[in-house]
Amino acid sequence: MIKPFTSKISTPDGRLTPHHNHIQRTLSTMKGQYADQPAYQAMLAQGDQLIYEVYENRLAEIPGELQHGTSIVHPGKVGNEYFMTKGHFHNVLETAEVYYCLQGVGYMMMETPEGEWAAEELAPGVVLYVPPRWAHRSINVGRQDLVTFFIYPGDAGHDYGTIETRGFRKIIVEQDGQPLVMDNPAWLE
Amino acid sequence: MIKPFTSKISTPDGRLTPHHNHIQRTLSTMKGQYADQPAYQAMLAQGDQLIYEVYENRLAEIPGELQHGTSIVHPGKVGNEYFMTKGHFHNVLETAEVYYCLQGVGYMMMETPEGEWAAEELAPGVVLYVPPRWAHRSINVGRQDLVTFFIYPGDAGHDYGTIETRGFRKIIVEQDGQPLVMDNPAWLE
Numbered sequence: 110m111i112k113p114f115t116s117k118i119s120t121p122d123g124r125l126t127p128h129h130n131h132i133q134r135t136l137s138t139m140k141g142q143y144a145d146q147p148a149y150q151a152m153l154a155q156g157d158q159l160i161y162e163v164y165e166n167r168l169a170e171i172p173g174e175l176q177h178g179t180s181i182v183h184p185g186k187v188g189n190e191y192f193m194t195k196g197h198f199h200n201v202l203e204t205a206e207v208y209y210c211l212q213g214v215g216y217m218m219m220e221t222p223e224g225e226w227a228a229e230e231l232a233p234g235v236v237l238y239v240p241p242r243w244a245h246r247s248i249n250v251g252r253q254d255l256v257t258f259f260i261y262p263g264d265a266g267h268d269y270g271t272i273e274t275r276g277f278r279k280i281i282v283e284q285d286g287q288p289l290v291m292d293n294p295a296w297l298e
Numbered sequence: 299m300i301k302p303f304t305s306k307i308s309t310p311d312g313r314l315t316p317h318h319n320h321i322q323r324t325l326s327t328m329k330g331q332y333a334d335q336p337a338y339q340a341m342l343a344q345g346d347q348l349i350y351e352v353y354e355n356r357l358a359e360i361p362g363e364l365q366h367g368t369s370i371v372h373p374g375k376v377g378n379e380y381f382m383t384k385g386h387f388h389n390v391l392e393t394a395e396v397y398y399c400l401q402g403v404g405y406m407m408m409e410t411p412e413g414e415w416a417a418e419e420l421a422p423g424v425v426l427y428v429p430p431r432w433a434h435r436s437i438n439v440g441r442q443d444l445v446t447f448f449i450y451p452g453d454a455g456h457d458y459g460t461i462e463t464r465g466f467r468k469i470i471v472e473q474d475g476q477p478l479v480m481d482n483p484a485w486l487e
Contacts (some may be wrong), residue, residue, distance in 0.1 A: 113408050113416045115434060117427045118398075125425070166427065173393040173430045173451060174359045204362040207449050209307075209398065219302050227302045236305045236314070236455070238355065241362045243302060258425070260363060260396050260449040 121212050123181040123256035125164035130161040130178075136187075137194065137207060141273065144280055144295050145188030152187055159183060160192050161247075174263030181186065181256050182215065182249040189282040193218075194244025196277060200266030205229035206245065206259060208237040216288065218277055219243040226278050228290050244272060248281050250288040304333065305355060310401050310444035312351035319367075321352040325376075328384065333469055333484050334377030341376055347380050348372060357428040358449075363452030369447050371404065378471040382407075385435025385466060389455030395434065395448060397426040402444035405477065408432040415467050415468055417479055420444065425468040433461060437470050439477040 116125050135157040136149070144147045152158065165178030185192040196218070199206070208217065210231040220226040221242050229237050231247070239245045249255035275297035281288050305314050325348040326337070332338045341347065354367030374381040385407070387396070388401050397406065399420040409415040418426050420436070428434045438444035464486035471476050 110410075110431060111429045112317075112414070113406070113429060115418050116427075118423050118425060120423070124393070154391075168394070168427070168429075173390065174451065175394045175396050175427070175451070176415075177396050177425065177427070177449075205357070205364045207366050208365050209447055217302070217415050221299070226394065229302050229304050234309065236307060236355075236366065238303050238305075238357070238364070238366070240300045240302060240357075247468050252312060252483050258398060260366075262363065262364070262451060263394075265362075 118179055118211065118258060121184040121253060123179045128164040128178065129167040133159055134161050135159050140277065142195065143187040143190050144293060145190060145288040148188030154256050161194050168263050168264065170171045170264050172262055172264045175260050176263055176265070177260045179256060179258055180247055181254050182247050184249055184252050185256055186283060190281065190282070191248050191250050191281055191283065191288070193248040194246050195269055196244060196272045197270055198244040198268040199261065200268050201264055204262045204265035206239040206261040208239065209258045210235045210274045211258060213249060213253045214251035215247060215249045215255040216281055218246045218248055218279060218281065220278050228279065228281070231257065236272065237262060248278060250281065304477050307400065307447060310443065312368045312400060312443060314368045317367065318352040318356040319354045321349055323350050323384065324348050331384065331465065332376040332379050333482060334379060337377030350383050357452050359453050359455065361451055361453045365452055365454070366449040368445060368447055369436055370443050371436050372443055373438050373441050375472060378473070380439050380470055380472065380477065382437040383435050384458055385433060385452055385461045387433040387455050387457040387460055388450065390432040390453055393451045394430050395428040395450040395456035397428065398447045399424040400445040400447060402438060402442045403440035404436055404438045404444040405470055407435045407437055407468060407470065409467050417468065417470070420446065435466060439470065463479050
């Protein structure tokens with residue numbers, strides 16, 4: 110049986126100390142995810158830039174435990190599409206996730222297997238409930254890091270493959286200096 | 299199927315807006331919980347003071363959902379024992395809880411049915427993992443409100459009765475201006 114333990118989230122960088130795992134996702138791991146492929150290739154040719162990071166505490170993968178950590182999406186764009194996470198469904202589809210936004214501004218893009226979609230705004234102090242069945246991706250539309258604290262059931266797991274294959278139905282791009290939700294031209298039904 | 303939704307936590311008061319439920323616990327609801335009974339009675343005779351508040355979003359009571367909200371323990375003491383929450387086990391004992399401290403300073407007092415205990419310090423930025431099986435109570439040892447954000451599995455439920463009947467093994471009192479963990483003289487084995 111494990112004992113209670115604490116970590117600390119530092120601001121403004123969102124680092125969780127101590128942590129069990131630190132994930133760094135660079136541009137090359139996001140192949141096929143951005144709508145503007147020429148812009149993606151051109152950016153990648155200049156270097157494999159860091160897009161987002163996750164610090165996590167890993168607990169037993171059983172229902173009563175709670176996985177948790179911080180997500181830091183750095184600011185930037187690929188073409189006119191904002192930096193974002195890969196996004197995923199949970200392997201156990203009927204599991205929720207809670208996000209608490211600590212810093213920055215952005216959106217959580219979400220969709221269900223049945224075709225519903227939703228985009229909720231993230232700003233410091235916002236608590237977002239991602240219900241069971243909703244895939245989710247964080248998108249940073251600001252100039253600072255977008256930092257969130259996340260919690261999900263121990264057994265939920267990640268299904269990245271579905272999104273990698275077909276993308277999200279909607280993307281968020283910058284138009285006239287403002288974020289705009291639009292249909293994903295690359296979405297595969 | 300529910301849709302994604304957001305609430306916002308305001309600072310420094312810890313109010314969650316909107317919320318499904320607002321709980322206010324006054325001194326009279328804490329009968330038998332403070333070690334110094336004459337001090338408790340004397341304080342109660344002067345008025346039924348507000349000790350702590352909870353703002354919560356209530357989701358379906360099934361494992362894949364996540365109950366969440368904020369807890370605000372006001373500053374104060376009953377005799378030399380700091381203001382605290384009632385404390386509880388989860389009805390489904392094998393369920394964890396995550397706390398993120400937003401403001402104030404305090405402790406989470408925890409214990410298991412098997413007799414282990416632990417007290418972890420809470421301060422802004424601290425993430426606390428309360429593993430399955432650990433009863434937990436927030437204690438405010440500072441002069442401001444102690445504000446935490448909490449998340450636990452949808453089906454966990456609350457068992458307040460066990461703690462109401464026998465108390466926690468340890469209490470935290472002020473001694474020479476400092477918090478001191480000591481044996482609970484009123485604890486029933």
